[in-house]
Amino acid sequence: MSNVPKINIVKASGEIELYSRKKFRESLRRAGVGKLLINETQARVEGKLKEGISTEELYNLAKGFLAEKHIPAAAKYSLKKAIMELGPAGHLFERYFAAVLSEYGYQTQTNLILQGECVTHEIDVFAEKGDSRYFIEAKYHNSRGIKSDVKTALYTYARFLDIKANRGNKFNLKSWLVTNTKFTGQAIKYGECKDIKMTGWGYPKGESLEKLIENKDLYPITVLPAINHYARKQLSEADIYFAKDLTNFSAGELVKKFDIHNDIALNIEKEAKEFINSL
Numbered sequence: 001m002s003n004v005p006k007i008n009i010v011k012a013s014g015e016i017e018l019y020s021r022k023k024f025r026e027s028l029r030r031a032g033v034g035k036l037l038i039n040e041t042q043a044r045v046e047g048k049l050k051e052g053i054s055t056e057e058l059y060n061l062a063k064g065f066l067a068e069k070h071i072p073a074a075a076k077y078s079l080k081k082a083i084m085e086l087g088p089a090g091h092l093f094e095r096y097f098a099a100v101l102s103e104y105g106y107q108t109q110t111n112l113i114l115q116g117e118c119v120t121h122e123i124d125v126f127a128e129k130g131d132s133r134y135f136i137e138a139k140y141h142n143s144r145g146i147k148s149d150v151k152t153a154l155y156t157y158a159r160f161l162d163i164k165a166n167r168g169n170k171f172n173l174k175s176w177l178v179t180n181t182k183f184t185g186q187a188i189k190y191g192e193c194k195d196i197k198m199t200g201w202g203y204p205k206g207e208s209l210e211k212l213i214e215n216k217d218l219y220p221i222t223v224l225p226a227i228n229h230y231a232r233k234q235l236s237e238a239d240i241y242f243a244k245d246l247t248n249f250s251a252g253e254l255v256k257k258f259d260i261h262n263d264i265a266l267n268i269e270k271e272a273k274e275f276i277n278s279l
Contacts, residue, residue, distance in 0.1 A: 112126045
């Protein structure tokens with residue numbers, strides 16, 4: 001292999017670090033990209049590196065090349081960004097996560113109002129499974145580099161205590177904090193101390209948000225390059241959140257049922273089939 005370019009890159013947090021070929025290749029490997037395509041992507045991207053390039057630009061270069069070569073690889077590589085594209089507000093992420101939980105045998109409700117001892121609380125997701133009932137606080141971020149910190153964990157636990165203190169809530173309630181990004185170390189430490197169930201990017205090991213998605217192929221519709229903001233809006237209003245569900249519709253049905261432009265519908269049909277057949 002050629003020498004690694006000594007280029008400084010700017011992370012979403014504003015931090016500057018030296019470009020790491022090892023980290024770049026690992027990000028592609030985790031997305032299931034084959035070795036040959038990793039080598040090709042590395043060569044293409046490194047040929048366009050420049051001093052001070054942002055991680056966002058680096059990601060876009062890689063995704064653009066993967067989309068030219070292999071739609072399924074591009075879709076898996078873009079999972080984290082695809083979840084952020086469920087925004088800009090957090091309501092769609094809440095509904096998407098509720099749909100994910102339903103695939104794991106939970107009964108879910110969104111935007112439920114519960115009376116606490118002191119005040120009422122709007123619950124992002126209320127989930128039931130067996131004898132357990134979970135009050136879920138969904139913390140959504142629509143940009144990279146932002147982590148859910150200990151303040152979010154403190155807020156979640158305070159709300160949980162108020163709901164649990166209301167003697168009218170006669171059920172085995174547990175607290176659950178979910179985010180589409182990473183938790184800080186302090187947030188994890190507090191959550192473990194207070195027995196808050198926590199689900200985020202890369203945490204906990206084996207049951208992180210991306211693992212819950214990958215284990216049952218629950219990729220959001222936004223992993224497909226053809227899904228624009230309008231298509232996302234139309235499909236989510238019909239409670240269609242998973243890319244695999246799009247294989248149930250022909251391009252003609254996407255046009256007729258969801259008023260999606262014909263050219264976009266054709267691309268969605270093609271990409272959905274190609275992606276799902278690769279899983």
